[in-house]
Amino acid sequence: MALLASFCVGWWVTNAFVTDAITDLTRSSDSTCPIYDYVRPETVHSTILDKIMRSLVFREQSAAKLSGAIQFETTTFDTSPSVEDNPKYWAEKFQPFHDYLENTFPLVYAHLKVEKVHSWGLVYTWQGTSDKKPLLLMAHQDVVPIQEATLKDWTHPPFDGVYDGEFLWGRGSADCKNLLLGILESIEELIKIDFTPQRSIVLGFGFDEEVGGRRGASSIADLLTERYGPDSFYAIIDEGGISLIEQEGLTLALPGTSEKGSVNINIDLTTPGGHSSVPPDHTSIGIMSELVYELESKKFESFFTPKNPIYWGFQCIATHSKGINPRLKRDILNAGTDRRANRRVREHLSQDKLTRYLIQTSQAIDIIEGGAKSNALPEHVSLVVNHRVAIESTVDETVSKDLTQLLAVAAKFDLGVYDITQARQLRNDTASGRFEILYDDPLEVAPVTPINDEHWLNLAGVIRHVYEEVAYPEKYGAENPIVVAPGISTGNTDTRWYWALTEHVYRYRPGIAHTLQTKAHSVDEHIPFESHLQIIAFYFEYLQVVDALA
Ligand SMILES: [Zn+2]
CATH class of the missing domain: 3.40.630.10 (Zn peptidases)
Incomplete structure (x- = not known):
């Protein structure tokens, strides 16, 4: 014993x-x-x-x-x-x-x-x-x-x-x-x-x-x-x-x-080809770029809750550290019951990249490929977005954020959307082309x-x-x-x-x-x-x- x-x-x-x-x-x-x-x-x-x-x-x-x-x-x-x-x-x-x-x-x-x-x-x-x-x-x-x-x-x-x-x-x-x-x-x-x-x-x-x-x-x-x-x-x-x-x-x-979850979102866009001397206002590369811009503009929500082990680590720092800023100390200790204190703690942690992603789902646009020739319109562009899912969230919630933004871009440019993972047509295909989305290698928290x-x-x-x-x-x-x-x-x-x-x-x-x-x-x-x-x-x-x- x-x-x-x-x-x-x-x-x-x-x-x-x-x-x-x-x-x-x-x-x-x-x-x-x-x-x-x-x-x-x-x-x-x-x-x-x-x-x-x-x-x-x-x-x-x-x-x-x-x-x-x-x-x-x-x-x-x-x-x-x-x-x-x-x-x-x-x-x-x-x-x-x-x-x-x-x-x-x-x-x-x-x-x-x-x-x-x-x-x-x-x-x-x-x-x-x-x-x-x-x-x-x-x-x-x-x-x-x-x-x-x-x-x-x-x-x-x-x-x-x-x-x-x-x-x-x-x-x-x-x-x-x-x-x-x-x-x-x-x-x-x-x-x-x-x-x-x-x-x-x-x-x-x-x-x-x-x-x-x-x-x-x-x-x-x-x-x-x-x-x-x-x-x-x-x-x-x-x-x-x-x-x-x-x-x-x-x-x-x-x-x-615990470990954060993860998922890769693969998005493909196919549009009609043609000669680059008579281009549309937005080629598939332009449209995909707008999607990338939209995705990066909208961050995931941050959380600071007892569900996340990090919450307890910071309770320790607040409880035992003698050097910690007194206001931060108070906020950490009250974060479980006081919304404003909770928000201030999240803001504090979000200032540093290393702590930000302990409390938030991350998004990284890791791969983009498209276009073949300087005189031909790009018919196909592909994108891979990697996410690490926050402890309080799920793969579904993560996918849903990207999908909502994808549907908005598709509506703006009148494109179809097909969800390969679920085998679902989410927006009808049009003459302008279609997006396809696939969630690869999903891992829950x-x-x-x-x-x-x-x-x-x-x-x-x-x-x-x-x-x-x-x-x-x-x-x-x-x-x-x-x-x-x-x-x-x-x-x-x-x-x-x-x-x-x-x-x-x-x-x-x-x-x-x-x-x-x-x-x-x-x-x-x-x-x-x-x-x-x-x-x-x-x-x-x-x-x-x-x-x-x-
Ligand atoms: Zn290792």
Whole structure:
């Protein structure tokens, strides 16, 4: 059973003080934003934790493992073939990487059952001795490609995995071979201390997350659902979230408890052709341009409601920050009951692009194509609009906004409108031409993970324990605690395939640099190496804590 400390003292002297308080889930602050109690394993293996965080030998060995993993170019592309169509394509990318994992983690391969799903997905099962719900840890093996033109801009070649003593550089160092390796390293450490899980631990590593996860995570989810049934997992933890971030003088850890939805809207316009010497007032390009202008002129509504995890994160900032502007603080705390305060908070958050899209559906005109020749009227123009759907909204609402605007433009230019997705003629075709609209790859907003339960309390408590007592005891503690609050990510993860397995889905990767700082997906992706060691320490502790829970 995990132990919750009833008050905050250094973990190396706490055994005398800890109370067996799992049934007493009292929190040490007011309920708007509690500072969660520390949660530690029954036995804290301080020498192992010290080795993970501070031993130079361990650090070098760990860096060598991650560096080796980065040297496999496990890139996936939007144009990558299916596994069935071109097995060789995938085998060349992933067989060497699988061999590497097997050679690098002999204890894992000796103690866990390893299965390959849809050829290259990896599922590891560390069978528990009890029938407690298993825990699922996720990561992905693939990485985003490098654009040739940017190769010269890298400080170190992207697939060399250079470790300079402080940082580890390369594609996948932050997204997310660090997480994949970190999980395996923590399990090796647990095997070394003869830990035998009561609760099964399952690892699911997809191989095409960066292009949607249809081949990898989707197949793994099917296997796990078939094997364990719906709602069968204790919790799922995947990449994502923010750990740690300083805001308004506070240090926050923000495990993601939901994800925005998304949808691509494809719009095609076909009009009669002709010679460009006798053009109409508006060619199809002109009409499509007007539609683009209209779409961009009308923004989506913003929301600041308790449904959005971000709401609670800001309650934390307002509750605990000493530096925050007093008026903003008041407005955030009153935003649930006072409309004007709510509007002012939304206006404040909308000033910054990074926070604006946490509370609003985004729209990005990403592709436009049309026209072929300088002396011929364009007969066809196509447009792709990408939306990330706000937590309070739906794919339907998002589509409906664009469709309303499309119908208005169609009426103005006397054009037909055909909805391909619904197979519906929305406006009759005319001699002037027709629009066609298709909603591609719709993904609803992820169900919001509850935070008023033991699952959350234990996650938050272990985060505090690992950061305040293990990683940075000199920096954090009772006087300067880490505030754990829920967050969302504006992008999507492979968890989209796993919703049926549990309502407790967390997107959380330990570390001290967030996605923008690590330059994930761009030139010079890198991590401060201590971030990687924190992944190992976190899972080493979290797996023991969760194992002991009922
Ligand atoms: Zn990723």
